[in-house]
Amino acid sequence: EIVAAAERLLAARDPAARPLAGMKMLVTSGPTHEPIDPVRYIANRSSGKQGHAIARAAAAAGAAVTLISGPVTLADPPCVTVVHVESARDMLAAVEAALPVDVAVFAAAVADWRVASAGAQKIKKGAAGTPQLDLVENPDILATVARRTSGRPPLVVGFAAETEHVVDNARKKLARKGCDWIVANDVSAESGVMGGDRNTVHVVTRDGVDSWPIQSKEEVAQALVARMAATLKDRG
């Protein structure tokens, strides 16, 4: 903590170390929980480690960061405004409240579906046989922001957690969502990425694919933040 504080103080004196100074960024992180009834829910596996690391790295690089986090067991990163949410709909509302920003990073594993009519009371077993869960699609937070006609952030970054055809699926997602980058990773059980501390990512843009070596999630965060700073500088 003392070392981190000293690093921040030193960084504050050196503008090159604060390449995102003056920038506003929003980052989503963690899973969402979609209620089935008061005691049950549908969730995605997501520790939030990668999203939280990006928020921390961006704040260290001088950005004013709003982190919108689903339920995680991680501490709130220092020097970051943290908004805690549960469901995808809550997350979208918090994202829209955080706009406008210069960079929006959607690292959360948002549930694609929610239960059509979540019960107000606990569903009893046996009462009416096995219940059937009718699902409805959740709002697509990434596409909603990337396709805004006014107030679209200059840089919109999505994530893709894939278990097969990682880069192919990421290319399709980039086109489908209308975002600027997709950071894709392999989350198959064999990869050990899910819940782990290391990550192997592919940064997919309209110009091509950068496949990075396996690194810690902190190193991935720092490399992404450096690339964001370079991109915004080129455009600015």
Place this chain on the structure above:
Amino acid sequence: EIVAAAERLLAARDPAARPLAGMKMLVTSGPTHEPIDPVRYIANRSSGKQGHAIARAAAAAGAAVTLISGPVTLADPPCVTVVHVESARDMLAAVEAALPVDVAVFAAAVADWRVASAGAQKIKKGAAGTPQLDLVENPDILATVARRTSGRPPLVVGFAAETEHVVDNARKKLARKGCDWIVANDVSAESGVMGGDRNTVHVVTRDGVDSWPIQSKEEVAQALVARMAATLKDRG
């Protein structure tokens, strides 16, 4: 930690403070996670705090405790054998492996249902419209153990998390499952029990109902362990 260790040492000298010495106990705790596909799952809200507190209190009272825990963020309690599981089926297998015991306490919030055929690959959005989750009933761990014809533990304790008609539902559950006690609590959002540190429980047996005042989960655990010791002594 030092205080706790000293308390354990003192307790070891005083047989009255170790009323479960020589007894074997199993405790289940936490939620279960039932996979939908490699990245999604259905879960119950359960912090595991009450079950873990019971395991800790029983070990302090001299019992040899096996704690079978679903995914929680709590540390393993000291002086307890901990088995980590994910799904209801894994939990049942671990429970059966821990038998025979003198007392079995089922404090876990086991998912009543699982998805009939969990996908081996991530289900893609949009590919085939909104997916429908066909659920099948999970094994009923409490009833399976309480209704054993051979090797049934002398004392089988179930839990009931209810959002309405707490005691009535607990009485019905006691009869339906064939267990000796149901520890029932109100987990409606207003109660603050879920994830919180305090609990208001009703101990329902064939002889009646004891409704205890609101206490910390540690106090509830100690009171339950004292009552278990008294019951086993009466029977022995």
